[in-house]
Amino acid sequence: xxxxxxxxEAIARGAWEAGVRFASAYPGTPxxxxxxxIADYADVYSEWCTNEKVALETALGAAxxxxxxxxxxxxxxxxVAADPLMTASYVGIKGxxxxxxxxxxxxxxxxxxxxxxxxxxxSKIPLLEPSDSQxxxxxxxxxxxxSEEFDTPVMLRTTTRISHSKSIVELGERREPGNxxxxxxxxxxxxxxxxxxxxxxxxxxxxxxxxxxxxxxxPLNRIEMGDPxxxxxxxxxxYAYAREAYPQASFLKxxxxxxxxxxxxxxxxxxxxxLYVVEELDPFFEEHLRATGVKVDGGKNLLPLLxxxxxxxxxRSLACDGLPGVNEELAAVPTPDRTDLPLRPPTLCPGxxxxxxxxxxxxxxxxVSGDIGCYTLGALPPLASMHSCVCMGAGIGMAHGMAxxxxxxTKTKDRPVAVIGDSTFLHSGMTPLLNTVWNRGETVxxxxxxxxxxxxxxxxxxxxxxxxxxxxxxxxDLVKICEAFGVxxxxxxxxxxxxxxxxxxxxxxxxxxxxxxxAQAPCVLEYKVKHEPWVIDAEECTGCRRCLRVACIALGLxxxxxxxxxxxxxxxxxxxxxxxxxxxxxxxxxAPAAVNG
Ligand SMILES: Cc1ncc(C[n+]2csc(CCOP(=O)(O)OP(=O)(O)O)c2C)c(N)n1
Numbered sequence: 001x002x003x004x005x006x007x008x009e010a011i012a013r014g015a016w017e018a019g020v021r022f023a024s025a026y027p028g029t030p031x032x033x034x035x036x037x038i039a040d041y042a043d044v045y046s047e048w049c050t051n052e053k054v055a056l057e058t059a060l061g062a063a064x065x066x067x068x069x070x071x072x073x074x075x076x077x078x079x080v081a082a083d084p085l086m087t088a089s090y091v092g093i094k095g096x097x098x099x100x101x102x103x104x105x106x107x108x109x110x111x112x113x114x115x116x117x118x119x120x121x122x123s124k125i126p127l128l129e130p131s132d133s134q135x136x137x138x139x140x141x142x143x144x145x146x147s148e149e150f151d152t153p154v155m156l157r158t159t160t161r162i163s164h165s166k167s168i169v170e171l172g173e174r175r176e177p178g179n180x181x182x183x184x185x186x187x188x189x190x191x192x193x194x195x196x197x198x199x200x201x202x203x204x205x206x207x208x209x210x211x212x213x214x215x216x217x218x219p220l221n222r223i224e225m226g227d228p229x230x231x232x233x234x235x236x237x238x239y240a241y242a243r244e245a246y247p248q249a250s251f252l253k254x255x256x257x258x259x260x261x262x263x264x265x266x267x268x269x270x271x272x273x274x275l276y277v278v279e280e281l282d283p284f285f286e287e288h289l290r291a292t293g294v295k296v297d298g299g300k301n302l303l304p305l306l307x308x309x310x311x312x313x314x315x316r317s318l319a320c321d322g323l324p325g326v327n328e329e330l331a332a333v334p335t336p337d338r339t340d341l342p343l344r345p346p347t348l349c350p351g352x353x354x355x356x357x358x359x360x361x362x363x364x365x366x367x368v369s370g371d372i373g374c375y376t377l378g379a380l381p382p383l384a385s386m387h388s389c390v391c392m393g394a395g396i397g398m399a400h401g402m403a404x405x406x407x408x409x410t411k412t413k414d415r416p417v418a419v420i421g422d423s424t425f426l427h428s429g430m431t432p433l434l435n436t437v438w439n440r441g442e443t444v445x446x447x448x449x450x451x452x453x454x455x456x457x458x459x460x461x462x463x464x465x466x467x468x469x470x471x472x473x474x475x476x477d478l479v480k481i482c483e484a485f486g487v488x489x490x491x492x493x494x495x496x497x498x499x500x501x502x503x504x505x506x507x508x509x510x511x512x513x514x515x516x517x518x519a520q521a522p523c524v525l526e527y528k529v530k531h532e533p534w535v536i537d538a539e540e541c542t543g544c545r546r547c548l549r550v551a552c553i554a555l556g557l558x559x560x561x562x563x564x565x566x567x568x569x570x571x572x573x574x575x576x577x578x579x580x581x582x583x584x585x586x587x588x589x590x591a592p593a594a595v596n597g
Contacts, residue, residue, distance in 0.1 A: 005169045007162040010133040011100060012037035013169065014140035015070050019177040020044055021095075022062035024055040026427065027456035028074030029109035030163040031102035035072055036459075039468050043174070048459055048468045051392075051427040052077035056084045056099060060153070063097035064190060066180045068144055072100040075116045076391065080428065082119070085153070089123045090200040091190050092151035096144030100156045102163050105280045106308035111372065111391060113306070115281035120155045120258040124204050126211055127155045127258035128220065129236040133167040139255060142220065150207050150214075157257075159280065161237040161308070208259060216263040220255030223268050227325055231272025233265070233285055238309055242278040245315035248325040260288050269294055276302070276318060280309050297321070348377050350554045351529065351575025353495045353521035354448055357419075359550050359579065360501040361385040366417050366509075369399035369443075371429070373421035374454045382549050386419065393428025395420050399443040400436045411442065415509050418445045422478065423453035423461040430481065436514050437486045444508045444515045448495070449478060450523040458526035482516045495519035498582045524575055531576025532592035534569055540588035541566040547580040547589065555580060 005013060011034050015023060023046040025035040038046045049055035052073040059071035073081065078101050085099065101119065104110040120127035128143050130136045136158065143154040188196045215221060227248045234242045235254040243251065252268040254260070269275055277286040277299040286299035302317045303309070315331040348355050358378035361368055362385040370376060370386035371394065379386035388398060399418035403411065420429045425447050436443055453459040460466045465475035482490050489511050493504040501519070508515040522529060533554070543566045548555055554573035560566050569580075569589070581589035 001171045002168050004166050005133045006166045007133050007136040007158055008033035009037045010136035010169045011140050014137035016041045017172045017174050018141040018144050019068055019175040021067035021177050022069040024049050024058045025072040026052045026055050027459045028077050030160040031072045031074045032456050052080040056081040060088050063093040063095045067095040070098045075103040078119050085123050087192050088153050089125050096147035097153045098143045098156050103159045108160055117284045125153050129157050129257050131239045133169050137169050159237050212259045215256050215259050215261040221261045222253050224251040226250045229273045231275045234278040238278045238280050241309050241311045241314045244311040245327050246325050350573050351524040351577045356495050356498050356579045358383040358385045369395045369416045369418045371395035371420040371424050373424050375448050383551050392424050396429055397432035400441045403442045422449040422463045426462050434485045441514050446517045449520040452523045452526040454523045487516045488513045489515040491517045493519050495521050533571045533574030533576050535590050536569050537588050540586050547583045550580050
């Protein structure tokens with residue numbers, strides 16, 4: 001049977017067919033749908049974890065217990081999971097373990113575009129890179145076999161195009177997993193004391209040599225001979241682009257791109273006149289080829305180091321070097337001119353509980369040490385109230401560092417406020433808050449608790465009271481966490497009440513010691529909150545546009561009959577939160593009850 005699947009769905013299918021028993025993840029674009037799809041397979045246990053480090057550790061535990069396990073995350077998630085990853089490489093596994101890293105060249109939805117192929121090299125584990133959905137399924141299954149054959153975790157790396165593009169996939173049956181026997185008590189393999197770890201490092205290097213041999217012989221890496229004048233080395237999405245751009249060229253397709261197959265590369269080099277490396281982001285292959293003495297005629301000197309490729313870009317870039325056999329049609333497609341397209345910046349949803357808080361932070365001209373979530377949109381005008389944001393959980397620690405170096409005068413005038421969402425707080429915001437309390441910090445932390453992980457599509461978190469399977473579970477109490485940390489002042493506020501928000505933030509800034517403010521209101525999208533829309537009395541609107549400062553797409557401008565430009569509310573978009581009405585000094589924005597009597 002065949003089905004059209006995205007790369008993410010195909011990975012999930014591959015996990016099911018390969019007899020995976022355990023799957024864990026923390027959401028992050030473009031990886032999220034892997035676990036969401038696996039959750040539909042009743043015979044695979046799956047769970048969202050509090051963060052990627054925990055996700056990898058739980059999957060490692062399942063693998064060490066003898067089950068096949070996978071763990072998925074976006075590229076920056078691997079930074080969070082890097083600590084267990086480095087040593088998981090030493091302890092190895094019992095059941096196969098695959099870590100899926102979904103990278104995001106061009107940063108469609110990320111704060112950086114790091115190239116995670118480097119992590120495979122760093123942690124000395126094999127790396128597989130599929131080029132379409134069928135390969136996503138096949139490679140995931142083969143990665144589990146390699147994991148078990150070589151006693152190592154394996155990384156499967158996708159990029160946004162591979163994760164989200166759909167293509168035909170041949171489906172198979174599930175390989176029934178064997179029984180889990182007792183836990184193996186071999187401390188020398190699983191307990192990484194220095195004395196044991198030294199021996200395991202030797203095992204890692206031995207394994208690496210064996211993997212190099214494997215890489216030269218596996219069909220994952222193959223020479224596809226075409227025109228011998230042109231040889232192209234590529235993997236993943238870049239291979240698919242290059243194939244389209246130079247259909248007649250010869251290819252060394254790398255499905256297993258670490259360790260690199262040096263003998264196969266040498267064989268390919270001997271067969272082609274000129275050799276080009278087509279790879280997105282870092283010159284990962286190119287550097288290796290040059291370092292091992294392979295003559296490369298073109299790579300990053302022709303192709304961009306930044307961003308995402310497309311077939312036209314590959315065609316045009318290599319054509320500059322006079323490469324024969326270019327797909328003329330593709331090469332003729334000009335780079336799209338985006339300058340005359342209207343800008344459509346992302347924005348908070350109508351009714352979003354974050355809007356009122358950022359409206360007030362802007363009005364109070366506060367320095368906000370921010371974090372990652374829907375609320376990062378508070379950085380954009382007209383809200384323009386987030387002044388730093390580095391990675392998940394960084395905002396609280398950064399605010400603490402800022403406050404510690406301020407002198408007495410700036411401290412009172414310019415006390416930083418850390419703003420963080422509930423999912424991010426539970427992911428990596430608790431330890432920096434504890435650090436602030438422990439070290440007698442002065443910062444104000446504002447937790448925007450919408451009881452979901454909204455940014456990535458509304459996944460549950462420990463505060464939502466549900467697991468991935470929908471089972472009820474205790475919802476964590478953020479006030480009790482802060483109390484247990486010893487936070488002396490905890491203020492709760494309604495984020496829709498602007499006067500209350502201003503009063504709470506003002507009070508917090510006037511209070512010495514660390515303060516936590518918790519703004520709790522459910523995400524309107526996830527919890528389907530819909531109130532009657534508000535209306536504007538066009539006669540009373542003076543057109544001052546103060547209400548537009550709340551950055552709501554339900555608000556627009558219209559010309560009145562007398563030629564005056566006034567505000568109007570799109571009745572289909574408005575969620576009736578009333579935040580804009582609180583900005584109006586002329587009471588021109590009316591609640592539905594006031595209008596309907
Ligand atoms: C290490 C890491 N993992 C995952 C992500 C993807 N991501 C960005 S913000 C976020 C959580 C957002 O939830 P929350 O903090 O509750 O804010 P909300 O979007 O609900 O307002 C996630 C999962 C990321 N950027 N970095």
